[in-house]
Amino acid sequence: MKYSKIINHLGEDRDQYKHSVAPPIFQSSNFSFSSVEEMRKGLAREFEEPFYTRGNNPTVEILRKKIAALEQAEDALVFSSGSGAISAAVMNSVKQGDHVLCVYKPYSWTKKLLGNLLSKYGVMHTFVEINSVADVERNLQHNTKLILLESPNSITFEVQDIHGICSLARLMNIRTIVDNSYCTPIFQQPITLGADIVCHSASKYISGHSDVVAGIICSSAEIIRSIFEQEYMTLGGNISPFDAWLILRGLRTLKIRVEASDRNGQKVFDFLSNHPKIAKVYYPFNPSQSSYETARKQMSGCGGLISIELATEDTEKIEQFCNSLKLFLLACSWGGYESLQFPQITLYGSQNYVTTLPKNLIRLYVGLEDIEDLLADLAQALDKI
Numbered sequence: 001m002k003y004s005k006i007i008n009h010l011g012e013d014r015d016q017y018k019h020s021v022a023p024p025i026f027q028s029s030n031f032s033f034s035s036v037e038e039m040r041k042g043l044a045r046e047f048e049e050p051f052y053t054r055g056n057n058p059t060v061e062i063l064r065k066k067i068a069a070l071e072q073a074e075d076a077l078v079f080s081s082g083s084g085a086i087s088a089a090v091m092n093s094v095k096q097g098d099h100v101l102c103v104y105k106p107y108s109w110t111k112k113l114l115g116n117l118l119s120k121y122g123v124m125h126t127f128v129e130i131n132s133v134a135d136v137e138r139n140l141q142h143n144t145k146l147i148l149l150e151s152p153n154s155i156t157f158e159v160q161d162i163h164g165i166c167s168l169a170r171l172m173n174i175r176t177i178v179d180n181s182y183c184t185p186i187f188q189q190p191i192t193l194g195a196d197i198v199c200h201s202a203s204k205y206i207s208g209h210s211d212v213v214a215g216i217i218c219s220s221a222e223i224i225r226s227i228f229e230q231e232y233m234t235l236g237g238n239i240s241p242f243d244a245w246l247i248l249r250g251l252r253t254l255k256i257r258v259e260a261s262d263r264n265g266q267k268v269f270d271f272l273s274n275h276p277k278i279a280k281v282y283y284p285f286n287p288s289q290s291s292y293e294t295a296r297k298q299m300s301g302c303g304g305l306i307s308i309e310l311a312t313e314d315t316e317k318i319e320q321f322c323n324s325l326k327l328f329l330l331a332c333s334w335g336g337y338e339s340l341q342f343p344q345i346t347l348y349g350s351q352n353y354v355t356t357l358p359k360n361l362i363r364l365y366v367g368l369e370d371i372e373d374l375l376a377d378l379a380q381a382l383d384k385i
């Protein structure tokens with residue numbers, strides 16, 4: 001189905017709600033029935049029809065249909081955070097005694113899910129630097145039941161060969177999950193490359209306006225039903241109808257937003273990669289990054305995330321550079337309309353976050369501002385050090 005048809009029409013039952021163009025927010029926790037018999041039937045169809053909003057809700061359902069179609073998946077579930085979605089997908093895939101093979105530097109809370117939480121319940125894991133399918137093959141164990149990929153990840157942008165790894169996993173009867181937050185379905189569709197499950201932080205590009213925390217799982221009808229009946233309903237990580245509505249609103253412009261962020265990102269990359277005060281630039285379409293060919297093969301764009309290492313290790317100068325940037329707000333997250341910076345130096349000495357990355361590394365997110373203004377802002381901050 002064409003993108004615009006999905007965005008504008010799929011899942012929108014306008015004659016059910018007085019032909020309003022924007023769907024209503026069904027801000028109701030529960031749904032009533034006309035008889036005991038109808039209620040009994042409703043209870044049996046909790047997965048298919050609204051009964052209680054921890055399970056199904058009509059506003060959320062519109063979003064589920066659109067997201068699934070965008071990822072070319074059969075079905076989807078929407079969660080109150082990306083971490084909630086990833087946790088539910090992983091927990092659905094393993095039991096005590098199983099082993100998870102995970103990329104070396106996943107999102108910080110994905111790392112904690114495996115390292116701190118699931119290890120308490122007897123689920124084992126290894127974090128593996130994956131530069132080839134052979135790296136995966138070499139690190140499989142007899143009890144590996146899940147391969148967890150994040151391609152690219154959201155700080156240093158390592159890319160894995162999704163098709164190659166998922167093909168191997170399929171042969172070995174191992175489930176695969178790909179965190180596709182970086183690319184969104186606009187630039188990469190892991191299900192078409194053989195992945196079993198795709199997860200997203202919808203707090204980033206998908207909602208796109210820095211006003212919602214949410215997550216998504218896309219997969220086969222069978223896996224989604226299983227996650228619904230177990231992790232989704234039990235752990236209760238459902239999204240609120242209002243937040244689902246905000247994400248629907250964000251989705252209308254997803255394509256033009258990520259494309260604009262991508263165009264700006266490429267220009268910022270060109271500017272930074274030739275700048276004498278920058279030692280290193282991380283970017284999936286950086287030809288000197290070892291996974292460049294794979295990135296070009298499976299991604300049709302990059303978006304606005306770029307990390308830099310300044311050509312200084314001096315704490316004062318690093319902080320001076322960051323403090324001098326005016327348009328790049330000092331904040332976590334990314335994927336909104338506004339440019340942001342996340343300096344690794346803020347993690348140094350932290351109790352909760354461990355970083356192995358250098359202190360002169362700054363993750364930039366390039367938003368939708370005028371590119372001349374962004375380049376001028378970077379230039380003046382670099383001039384100060």
Ligand SMILES: *Cc1c(COP(=O)(O)O)cnc(C)c1O
Pocket residue numbers: 081082083084107150153154179181182200201202203204213214215
């Ligand atoms: C932000 C992020 C997450 C976590 O999502 P939340 O919505 O913040 O819970 C997971 N994976 C990646 C790659 C992310 O960038």
